[in-house]
Amino acid sequence: MIFKTIYEDVRAIFRNDPAAKNIEFLLYPGFHAILAHRFIHPLYKIGIPFFPRLFSQIVRFFTMVEIHPGATIGRGFFIDHGAGIVIGETAEIGTNCVLFHNVTLGGTGKHAGKRHPTIGNNVIIGTGAIILGPLRVGNNVNIGANTFLYMVDIPNNCTVVGTPGVITRMNGRQVHLKPEKTILPSNTIVEKAPSPEHEIAAPEI
Numbered sequence: 001m002i003f004k005t006i007y008e009d010v011r012a013i014f015r016n017d018p019a020a021k022n023i024e025f026l027l028y029p030g031f032h033a034i035l036a037h038r039f040i041h042p043l044y045k046i047g048i049p050f051f052p053r054l055f056s057q058i059v060r061f062f063t064m065v066e067i068h069p070g071a072t073i074g075r076g077f078f079i080d081h082g083a084g085i086v087i088g089e090t091a092e093i094g095t096n097c098v099l100f101h102n103v104t105l106g107g108t109g110k111h112a113g114k115r116h117p118t119i120g121n122n123v124i125i126g127t128g129a130i131i132l133g134p135l136r137v138g139n140n141v142n143i144g145a146n147t148f149l150y151m152v153d154i155p156n157n158c159t160v161v162g163t164p165g166v167i168t169r170m171n172g173r174q175v176h177l178k179p180e181k182t183i184l185p186s187n188t189i190v191e192k193a194p195s196p197e198h199e200i201a202a203p204e205i
């Protein structure tokens, strides 16, 4: 199973990178990062403490790709160039997705529990895209370079670009749509209480 997934990851490199030739893919830091994650994630899932995180930090040191051991990533995953990627603990990524360098799939800092994005199948995320919160991106979505998405959902078959992200293509037609805000079931939202040191003290008179 794990080796089939790795095989699909290798195929994804050749499918998505015209520069990939013969065994050069073995040099790709993005490949090293996902290869390691394929072995680290099961350790995290069975509840081994400390070591999955240790291994992922070692991989981060060498590749500049930080994938939290808890992140769920489907087969056929390709990270082009590698550097600067952050994928949070509760991020979920479907099959055949591509991430370019400097992509963040992060939290807002306000949510607990499921706090990172859920990405569908066949999603391309351009360089520098920042995607924050437990939002949902559908299947067959192109996210442009430097796009910013904060707690908004992107439907299937779309292109979204800009800061903040605007849907510019949907089902093959040109559009200009503001994405819908992410609505979470109230019982899953856990807003972190502000810590006392963040409270602004009343000025002394």
Ligand SMILES: CC(C)(COP(=O)(O)OP(=O)(O)OC[C@H]1O[C@@H](n2cnc3c(N)ncnc32)[C@H](O)[C@@H]1OP(=O)(O)O)[C@@H](O)C(=O)NCCC(=O)NCCS
Residues within 6 Å of the ligand: 100, 124, 125, 126, 127, 142, 143, 144, 145, 146, 147, 158, 159, 160, 161, 162, 168, 169, 174
């Ligand atoms: C978004 C992207 C995937 C293209 O998807 P697409 O569905 O083919 O979209 P289109 O090229 O038809 O573009 C749709 C519209 O968005 C605009 N657009 C595309 N990418 C954009 C971006 N990153 N930022 C702002 N606008 C963008 C296009 O100009 C076009 O505008 P128009 O309709 O007014 O002409 C691609 O433009 C992109 O950003 N890829 C990332 C590649 C990358 O990161 N490369 C790094 C290599 S080192």
